Amino acid sequence: MRERRVLEALRTEIGRLDPDTRSAIGRALHDDRVKLSGGGWGDRDDADGCVLSIAAWSMGLPDGEALMHRSVAAVRVPALFDELWALLLMRLGDVELARASARRLVGDALGTHAEDDARVPAYL
Numbered sequence: 001m002r003e004r005r006v007l008e009a010l011r012t013e014i015g016r017l018d019p020d021t022r023s024a025i026g027r028a029l030h031d032d033r034v035k036l037s038g039g040g041w042g043d044r045d046d047a048d049g050c051v052l053s054i055a056a057w058s059m060g061l062p063d064g065e066a067l068m069h070r071s072v073a074a075v076r077v078p079a080l081f082d083e084l085w086a087l088l089l090m091r092l093g094d095v096e097l098a099r100a101s102a103r104r105l106v107g108d109a110l111g112t113h114a115e116d117d118a119r120v121p122a123y124l
Helices: 002-016 019-029 051-058 064-070 072-092 095-110
Strands: none
Touching: 002 072, 002 095, 019 051, 019 095, 051 064, 051 072, 064 072, 072 095
8 A cells, every 4th residue: 555655664764864853853743732734844833834844843943944954864754744644635534634643653653652632543
């Protein structure tokens, strides 16, 4: 299944991120004010952004692009996350369910567990 392959690639690349970036993603995932979404860098004022942007904001940086010079993985993560986001939206048909699922899946990839949400369906 395509979703499974994309998720596995995303897990691999998240694992290759530097420890500071991984830690910042984890902090951001646990911040209820931050909304995870795909399709662009996001908007800091709206606290709505991709996985790399929420990490950057947690580190005091303007957006995810500021982290891209750190590693090849930081270049790959946004593209993989955007693809996973699109697949989740297609499968679930609801942006809030996709957001909660993405949050949980990224948390799992980090080895942390973003907030449990009873509305989140089992992955596969």
